[in-house]
Amino acid sequence: MSESTSTNTPKPSSSVKLVLLGEAAVGKSSLVLRFVNNDFQENKEPTIGAAFLTQKCSLPTRTIKFEIWDTAGQERFASLAPMYYRNAQAALVVYDVTKPSSLTKAKHWVAELQRQASPGIVIALVGNKLDLTNDGNEASGEPQADGEQQPPAATADGDDAAGEPQEEQDATPGDARKVSTREASSYADEEGLLFFETSAKTGVNVVEVFTAIANAIPESSLKSGRGAGAGTGQTTLGGGRPAEDSRVNLGDRSTATAKEGCAC
Amino acid sequence: MEPLAETPWDVTISGTGLAQSLLALALSRSGKKVLHVDQNSYYGGSEAAFSLQEAQEWASKVNGDPEHYPFEDATVYLPEGTPQLPTRSYTVTLSPHLIYSKSRLLPTLVASKVYRQLEFQAVGSWWIHRPSGVDGTSVLYRVPGSREDVFADDIISVKSKRTLMRFLRHIGKPPPDNDSEAEEENLAMSLPEYLTSKFQVPAELHEPLLSLSLSQASPGQTSAEYAVPRIKRHLASIGVFGPGFGSLLAKWGGGSEISQVGCRALAVGGGVYVLNAGVESIYNLHQSDNGDDMRVQLHLSNDETIKTKFLVGSNWDLPGQGRPACDKVARSITVVSSALESLFPVTAEGGPIPAGAVVVFPGSSFDQSDDLPPVYLLVHSSETGECPPGQCVVYGSVSHAGAGGQSLIESAVHRLLQTNAEPDAKVLWSLRYTQLGLSSNGANAHSSKFEGPSSNILCFPPPSLDLGFDDALIDRVKEVWKSVMGDEANEQEFMNFEEREHADDDD
Ligand SMILES: Nc1nc2c(ncn2[C@@H]2O[C@H](COP(=O)(O)OP(=O)(O)OP(=O)(O)O)[C@@H](O)[C@H]2O)c(=O)[nH]1
């Protein structure tokens, strides 16, 4: 999808560090799998610790290379999150639209990010498993392919299933939605978050989330620091090259060794 | 959360500093059950990076609990009238050291496949302060670090250039094929004596050459034996990863980033992490007591009690290990309101924009009678992500702990602003502290042999105070890794990993 490799006109490219946070089994890894491999697994195993993936996203004027940290939602990995969101430029905080407790957890993550992460971090609140709701069918624009639906509550990890309120019956039959779009989106508005409802299963809105994040990253944090412009003495020497030029590629070692040693 | 007590741990690592985190990386594919704890609420231990607010909190902790930190006398200095700074726009690091391109750390990070999570930037120029001429004004002079630099230099006289070239050619020579044939070079003298007697290098070039060795002692106190191989390293590192520079820094907080990458790798490999959990007490269990080989029982500060085969940490993360002999240096972190652009020229055609520079103020430049050690300022531009554009973070170090050393650093920073910044540039924030560790040319340098009170409690030696990453750390980590792996240790596999599935493959 986003791999438009127009080699003849290379666009400026920047990397964006992105972290996924959210309760266990809400579908963080599934969203990444959909975005990176356009694939879905019915019984995805819980993430252990964290996983690192990358994917490019092509915008009209530039290419964004997402460096994605998909963290484990299970409580025993809670101490890990700080080492992933530190210096992240974007965060995807995921909840499950069929599980109210997961929105509560998402709000905790948002608060922690606002307290601890870099001040400019772009946060997207994502309600996943939209396919399990009636809107899911409409939004995806395609009829429910097969009659068998996923059970509403996530199955991969039974941790908090017990304490869940089952009485919210505002949904129509066959609709497992327990978190209304309005509730989540008004919270997102208040906190200044991007907001999407997605389905990793059908792919609805998944690319859109990442594209919206890519677009929301401020230009200044893409071209960090001095590269940003300001006709300083530096730019003459830099020859107006893109800011990524301060980056040193360790992979270059082999090609560079020929000229090593300064021949003194 | 499942209690930690239920798992029979193979290894418990205490502390998330660089040594422990590299060990975490080394064990990340071992299949061992690893518990990694830290008494602090943050990762990175003595190599952590902080927002300004966190740095302030760190300073109070260091002063309040000296047992647990290899630091002393930490104070934050806020000049009067400075506006409130946006604390999280800064990442100041306790480990700003540079990494030479020839350091074994870099191939280690490549072979262990974690280097793609790091962003490296060039440390470009070495500057040295020198008085210039009659009017008493001073300037920074760019130390020639390569033959090209020497040619281009318009300050050194032709005659001096010739002596310098002779020295550079000498140390650039590849070692002779047959060691026994090689005539042992006599290095048992100070660097100035060596330079004068062997190459007639004039005195004005001694301090600049010394600065390339990152020696924290005065010229007279620095032996040729110490300095010459280090100057060699400097020269041999230039051009390895691109033209015009020979050392690197990790963006977003230097050593702190590298330790986080190590911890992340172990987390991906199934290691369990718990912050705010220090090791409070250790009981050695006798093998016969419980039949299995859980030899150590630990009580953690989060009130859990666990059993583990091995326990690894440092003197500051393990109880009852006593205090090792340490050197002390004065260090400071200073945010200044100038981009100091002139310090970061691109040093060769096609080279990257350097994000770091080294500025040296020789002890002799302080107009004091003593044989003072030099002050080093590692200057990081905003490209490092450590501060907003238009500012720099200046990391000062001098091997003269206490108020005296702090005032030397302060005066060096002040003069740096005078010579290279706009007239209104000033200090916005500063953290000053004393750091304990092993200086690379101090008396304790060689007593740093890895030690443990028993074969299953392993204690890393105090951290190196070198301004460049000290490769000896990798050897220490390897020793511990070998002890922990026992019969399974296969040297070829140390830090040498396959790409994980789903890993990046498009670079
Ligand atoms: N119906 C439906 N199921 C989904 C969707 N996304 C994920 N799932 C399922 O939900 C379960 C959990 O998905 P994961 O992607 O592993 O969840 P996670 O958030 O990564 O979980 P942890 O790694 O434990 O934190 C799996 O069985 C998925 O197949 C979705 O959009 N719709």
Ligand SMILES: [Mg+2]
């Ligand atoms: Mg997952």
